[in-house]
Amino acid sequence: MMGIRFETPSAAEADGEDGAGTDHAAYLERALLQAHALIESTVSLHRTRPVAPSAVARTRATLTGDTLEQxxxxxxxxxxxxxxxxxDFSExxxxxxxxxxxxxxxxxLCTAEAVGPVVTLSELPDRRVEVRVSESDLREILVVDGSVALVRAAGSAGDEAAVVNDVAAVRALELLFAGAWSRGTRLADHLQLSPRLRTELARxxxxxxxxxxxxxxxARELNVSLRTYRRHVADIMRELDANSRFQAGVRAVEFGLLAE
Structure with a gap:
């Protein structure tokens, strides 16, 4: 192996004849030297072998712009x-x-707070852009062609992002995005919500x-009469096209009026 051969002791060394002690010690020394050479050769080969790139690379916020562009x-x-x-990240x-x-x-897929700038993007000509609005707990990510992704670090500082190249990990992120996307509200539906549904009283x-x-x-907690409260409930259900109060709650979450 690797051009290194271990020598075996002579018959005299193995049988313990005269001088065997000296010969045996010499044999052990040669074997140890050969083993040492084998280890050094293996370590050297490992050091010169190219190292596979990491599946996840971190980038500081100052580099995020360049990384996004790439x-x-x-x-x-x-x-x-x-x-x-x-x-800045959204922009x-x-x-x-x-x-x-x-x-x-x-x-x-954006939150209600991020809708404003996104509307402009959806109006670009000759662009196949789809926008949905969600109040779910989103993590800011970017997935390109299902082969590479960028995940912005959680937390208020948001000073780091991770670039993911591992195919399986990117696929998992894409599936998570697809799940959140399926629960989002189309931008047109979100923008068409009646203004009365956006009031503090409606919420x-x-x-x-x-x-x-x-x-x-x-009604007592909101300091309105029972009749007035029920009238507001009926108006809200009609605006949400809901057949029951439970359905109205579900629709409110889907339209981003209530957080999940």
Whole structure:
């Protein structure tokens, strides 16, 4: 192995004849030297062997812009993005999405707070852009062609991001995005919600409907008459096209009026 051969003792050494002690010691010394040479050769081979690239690489926030540009430029078929705010990260992503080839499908899932800038992206001509709004607990990610992803670090600082190259890990992120996407509300539906559903009173009523409060208790807590409360409930159910109060609560979550 590796051009190194271990010598075996002579018959005299093995049988313990005269001088065997000296010969045996010499044999042990030669064997140890050969073993040492084998170990050194193995270590040297390991050191010169190319190291496989890491499946996950971290990048600081100062490098995120450059990293985003490199990833988005690779897009050929699809780009999936989840955005949770209107900060620098969102602005950089949206600006780059406007430059990708028109043939690529872009899916943007955002929170209600991030809808404003995203609306402009959805109006770009010759772009296959789909936008949905969600109030689910999203992690800001970018998945390109199902082969590479960028995951922004959680936390208020958000000073790091991880670039994921492992195919299995990217596929898992893509599936998580698909699940959140399926529960999101189409942007057009979100924008068409009646203004009365966005009032503080409507939100308070929806919260009490979801909590299962009785009309009497809810009306008392909101300091309105029972008749007025029930009229508001009927209006909200009609606006949400709900057949029951439970369904109204579900629709409120789907439309981003209530957090899950």
């Amino acid at each position: 990833l988005v430029k690779r897009a050929r078929h699809s780009v999936c993005v989840a955005l949770t705010d209107t900060g 950089a992503v949206l600006a780059l999405l406007a430059t990708i080839p028109a043939r690529a499908v872009v899916r943007v 308070n009523i929806l919260e009490r409907l979801r909590a299962g409060n009785t009309d009497e208790i809810a």
